[in-house]
Amino acid sequence: MTEWWLLxxxxxxxxxxxAGLLGIGGGSVMVPxxxxxxxxxxxxxxxxMHLAxxxxxxxxxxxxxxxxxxxxxxxxxxxxxxARITPGILLGTLLGTELASRIPAAWLAVLFTVFIFYVAVQMIVGFKPKPSREMPGALGTGLVGLGIGAFSCLVAIGGGVLSVPFMAWCNVRMQHAIGTSAAIGFPIAFGGAAGYIFNGWHVAGLPQHSLGFVYLPxxxxxxxxxxxTAPLGARLAHRLPVRQLKRIFAAVLLLLALKMLWGLLAS
Structure with missing residues (x-):
């Protein structure tokens, strides 16, 4: 058991x-x-996959x-x-966890891989938004939050791989997009964790010390x-130039996508 604790x-x-460096919550790293x-x-x-x-x-x-x-x-x-995006996110997390509990693990893995790969390629290409584009109003931001919350729970991410590119697309400064994404990750994680605990509560055969689909050890x-380590990454994020941050963000996501794809092909 000791070696598992070390891992x-x-x-x-x-x-x-x-999570601190890129505002991605850490789920895209942890799940694979x-x-x-x-x-x-x-x-x-x-x-x-559900436990992960x-x-x-x-x-x-x-x-x-x-x-x-x-x-x-x-x-x-x-x-x-x-504040504008949180109500939509909370509603989206409830929808996402309900869907995730009903989707086979293999399909969840495919969904996770395809999505991460898409975002990584988008960041590498370096799409530039129109200078006049701004964040939408309360309703528009809430609807975006609904989508981010639902999809984040399906693939267990803090929302950063969605919210950071979205805010950058709306001309929010990269460091501010990362910092704001970190805050958005809390309601996503709260709703998502509660949903996974609830939907896994009566599932038979889960390992000992599990709380629904959450493995406590x-x-x-x-x-x-x-x-x-999260504060260390956050401090570094404010010392790196925007272009370098985007490249790091894209490289990490692309490596994760390739790792998940390799696992799918091997199985």
Whole structure:
């Protein structure tokens, strides 16, 4: 059991750092690696992806707090955007977790891979928005939040891979998009974690120490390390130029997409 705890700590430290650096919550990093670790622990094959998704969402709940505190200290969180988008996000997370509990694990893995690959390519291409484009009003932002919340729960991300490109598309400064995305990750994680716990509550055959689709030993290890490294990543984000941040963001996402695709082909 000791080696698994060490793996959870290493994964948490890695995910926390990138959560702070890129505002991505850490789920896009945690899910592929948790799938591998849970499979190695011989958890039920049909529930491995759901457990990875649920545990990741619960971990993001804590990681986002550490990340947003650091970004707020740099004045990079646009709280009016957070307030407008949160109601839609909360509704979307309820929809997303309900759908995720009904979709086979293999289809969830395919969805995760295709989406991450698409976002990575978009960032590499470096699409530039019109100079006049701004964030939509309360209704438009709320509808965007609905989509972000639902999709984030389907693939267990903090929303950053959606919200950061969206805000950049609306001409929000990259560092501010990352900081605001970190704050948006909290309501996504809250609603998502609650949904995965509820939908997995009566599922038979889950490993011991599971709370619905949240595996508690992994959660403890992930959180213990990620809350320490998330502020480090956030501080670095405010020292790097925008173009370099975008390249790092795209490279990390592309590597994750290729890793998930390799896993799908191998299985």
């Amino acid at each position: 959870y700590l290493v994964l948490g430290a890695f995910a926390g750092f990138f 690696l948790l799938v591998m670790v849970f499979s190695a622990q011989q958890f039920p094959a049909g529930e491995v 998704l649920g545990t990741s969402m619960a971990a993001i709940l804590f990681t986002s707090i550490a990340s947003v505190r650091a970004h707020h200290q740099h004045g990079a969180v646009q709280w009016p955007i957070v 992994a959660l403890v290890g992930l959180v213990a390390a990620s809350v320490l």
